[in-house]
Amino acid sequence: MAEKMVLSTSLLLAYENVSFEPRKYQKKYKRLMKLISLPYKTNKRQLIKAQEEGLNSSVFDRLMPQLQNQVDRDDSLEVLASKTSLKVILTEEQNAILPYVYYRSSFIENQITVTVSPTESRDDLVKYLQILCSSATRVTICDNYLAQGWENTQSLFRMVLPRHKLSIDFVETPDLLGIVKNSFKVNEDFVKSISPEWTTSTSTLYKGTHDRYLFIESPQGNIEVMLSSGFEHIWKVNPKEITCVIREK
Numbered sequence: 001m002a003e004k005m006v007l008s009t010s011l012l013l014a015y016e017n018v019s020f021e022p023r024k025y026q027k028k029y030k031r032l033m034k035l036i037s038l039p040y041k042t043n044k045r046q047l048i049k050a051q052e053e054g055l056n057s058s059v060f061d062r063l064m065p066q067l068q069n070q071v072d073r074d075d076s077l078e079v080l081a082s083k084t085s086l087k088v089i090l091t092e093e094q095n096a097i098l099p100y101v102y103y104r105s106s107f108i109e110n111q112i113t114v115t116v117s118p119t120e121s122r123d124d125l126v127k128y129l130q131i132l133c134s135s136a137t138r139v140t141i142c143d144n145y146l147a148q149g150w151e152n153t154q155s156l157f158r159m160v161l162p163r164h165k166l167s168i169d170f171v172e173t174p175d176l177l178g179i180v181k182n183s184f185k186v187n188e189d190f191v192k193s194i195s196p197e198w199t200t201s202t203s204t205l206y207k208g209t210h211d212r213y214l215f216i217e218s219p220q221g222n223i224e225v226m227l228s229s230g231f232e233h234i235w236k237v238n239p240k241e242i243t244c245v246i247r248e249k
Contacts, residue, residue: 006090041083047064047067087099122234132225145179147181165197168199171206212229224246
């Protein structure tokens with residue numbers, strides 16, 4: 001089973017040490033258990049740091065043999081998180097920036113909600129979308145107005161999608177809308193101009209819906225991103241507020 005997320009070292013201590021020091025960790029542990037999605041991912045580098053900060057020796061002795069020879073044993077938490085399905089790091093930092101998520105936030109049942117006002121920067125959201133797509137083998141894009149807002153929406157391809165072998169599926173624009181069809185812009189010539197390893201085809205996955213989706217398939221699991229406004233509002237000069245709901249599927 002692929003690991004779901006990474007814990008900051010202080011939260012790893014709360015999760016693993018609660019049986020040994022319940023008075024110290026019980027309150028934090030109970031809150032954490034409402035949000036954590038197991039199994040979590042750690043490595044040798046973090047475990048050594050946790051030991052220095054008070055990780056119980058029996059926990060260290062139990063986990064270290066499994067971790068000391070893994071290829072990601074010296075990865076940073078950010079790199080480690082990129083190898084999980086949700087690609088986030090739960091933290092105690094209240095002003096956490098993606099891929100860090102405050103453990104008392106609205107992260108519930110494998111779902112993350114990110115809201116960006118019209119005047120807020122989209123940089124952190126774009127960075128997180130890049131992380132989510134970093135190991136994707138297939139993505140499905142559903143936005144009836146993808147081609148209509150091409151000046152902005154093409155940034156999804158140019159800035160977010162990874163430059164490796166990737167199948168890009170998209171939902172065609174319905175005839176009844178009478179606007180530029182997605183197939184007019186998302187075609188083999190366009191995707192090959194960005195990466196020779198990309199291919200594209202139409203999909204019926206979200207056909208008939210008015211919502212906007214980015215469905216990401218990768219070896220770590222499948223993630224669905226639902227947007228309240230079109231993809232163009234991630235890059236538009238004067239955008240609407242945009243809310244993204246990210247969840248495992």
